Amino acid sequence: MILDKITCQNCKHEEKLEKVNYRKDSKIFLANLYLRQKNSEQEIYTFICFSCNHLTNCTPGLEYLETYKYDCTDNFVNYFDIYGYKNQFENLKKHVDNYNSTGQFDHVVEKFKDIKK
Numbered sequence: 001m002i003l004d005k006i007t008c009q010n011c012k013h014e015e016k017l018e019k020v021n022y023r024k025d026s027k028i029f030l031a032n033l034y035l036r037q038k039n040s041e042q043e044i045y046t047f048i049c050f051s052c053n054h055l056t057n058c059t060p061g062l063e064y065l066e067t068y069k070y071d072c073t074d075n076f077v078n079y080f081d082i083y084g085y086k087n088q089f090e091n092l093k094k095h096v097d098n099y100n101s102t103g104q105f106d107h108v109v110e111k112f113k114d115i116k117k
Contacts, residue, residue: 006030008049009056009067024107027051031095033088037078046088050111055088070115 006028007014015028027050035044035057044065048055055072057065068074070089093112096105 003062006047006058006062007064008047008052008054009064010054011049011052013049013051021108022104029092029096029108029111031092033091033095035088036080037076038080039078046092048089048092050114053115055092057088 004017005014006017006020008028013027015026017030020026021029021031028047029050030045030047032043033046035046037044042059044057045060046055046057048070053070054067055070056067059065066076068087070087072087074087096108096112099105100109
């Protein structure tokens with residue numbers, strides 16, 4: 001099975017995975033923030049849907065784990081303490097800043113600015 005789409009679990013917005021982070025019209029940004037659950041070594045990715053400002057944690061095979069609003073303050077009880085806070089919003093913004101040296105994510109930076117915090 002080839003995974004070619006990613007779906008926001010809150011608003012059901014769907015995007016093609018191909019160059020999802022680089023397309024200026026994409027409403028989803030996906031990143032590996034190095035989250036780990038206590039009971040698994042599997043990588044956990046986080047993505048934000050700019051259509052509804054919700055984040056979703058998922059596995060590389062797109063098993064969707066949890067979905068939450070960008071300003072949520074709940075904790076994960078099953079994640080290692082270093083990543084104990086449920087909300088990865090600030091980490092996504094830092095990730096974009098760290099990897100935007102050539103301006104390839106300027107469109108994502110602008111989308112983050114549109115979210116009121």
